[in-house]
Amino acid sequence: MSFEIPDDRRYLESHEWALETDGTVRVGISDFAQDELGDVVFVELPDEGDTVTQETEFGVVESIKAVSDLYAPVSGEVTAVNDDLFDAPELVNDDPFGDGWMLEIEADDASELDDLLTADEYEDQIA
């Protein structure tokens, strides 16, 4: 089975993606991760204004069969949370790189993204 892995963003080994635009980093989980989890039924996210730290937990995604922690790709302040996921967590399954996004972080240091995997490196990891 092949999975979508857009090359406009970076990836964590724990399957989150990070897309940077002008210092703001949008975060979600990969197509592979949503497929592994199965039907997503609940997402627990921080509030706007909270701070997160690179590679530490910021929330939880739960499917019918599993619970999985979510890890921040960069350190910074949460500037937006995808409220749509509270009523429609299945967006994570339906559109993991689009409408299923989770957070936006104002990065303290956007160069932290360089620590993360490229699309090619992530593809190798899940192969």
Place this chain on the structure above:
Amino acid sequence: MPLQTPPLRGLHDERGAKFTEFGGWDMPVEFDSIRTEHAAVREAVGIFDVSHMGQIHVTGPDATELMQRLTTNDVSRLAVGDSQYAAITDEDGLIIDDTVVYRLPNETDEGARTDEDGEPTYLFVPNAGTDESTHERWITYRNEWDLEATVDNRTDEYAMFAVQGPDAAELVDDATAESITALDRFEAQYATVDGVDCWIARTGYTGEDGFELIVPWSEAEHVWSLFDCQPCGLGARDTLRIEAGLLLAGQDFDRESDPRTPYEAGIGFTVALETEFVGRDALAELEREGVEEKLVGFQLIDRGVPRHGYDITNTDSRVIGTVTSGTMSPSLEHPIGLGYVPVEYAEPGTTLQVVVRGQSKKARVETTPFIDTV
């Protein structure tokens, strides 16, 4: 120790199933999505490969007595073609396993089937991974009690499929040479499916109408392929059985980590105290005195998903119990679970809390089953 594989492991793999270890077996957990498979069973029909379930045959002049003394229900009530749900308990009345006992047509000395003469024959279905220890238990007690009965573990000889859902009767009837629609719940018969001799029972573990087919291992692929419906994995089986308030061995009772009696587990209806069986005296005493804890169903009112092992507290945040099973109910679209609590908290409507990753979430005791069942 390598995992045991069901006869259709390769076929499931080709179909794109995901697998999980369950009771020492490598079983499909999901084919398409749990939600899709769950909905198929509630609204139409789905088929499960449950070949990990044990198959033990007991026959001989003392077969009825052996079954009577090792299961909690009253085996003597079973006519040929009947089945009953029962518990297997230890001397203290604690559940070792739960099972369905089928009365097969009697066997003559020549091996022919008959409803009248010949030796009584039973088939019972212990849970995955317990067939060997259960077989040993039957042999040990048979020898101790000096009973004349043959006990065969035939788990490796038979596959088992569960065809479940409101359209199951029509689908199974179309597949069998003999009509099976006259079977009532918990009745069974032999019928041929494209020439293959199968034991077909109107049983299942989903809360829906449905049938379980016990099929010779060598014919499993052929018979499976005749059922054109949604294949379902153990993931959907779990959400379906929680909604139906049914127990999962190793989770809602576990002889090692959380031993429970049938009365605590809500299956007191399987206990026939008028019969003699291992654990009977302990259960008779408990039936007189009453239980201190009971398995209850609950709905989580706050956001979150209850999971096996989470603490249940009262509204003062004192831990009073543990979640044994939990899920986001695909049919009800809210989180539900099962767990043991002291009887004073067991009344439907009682407010409880479930501790989800350190946070107390409001819950309410509900009547089970959570959904209408057959």
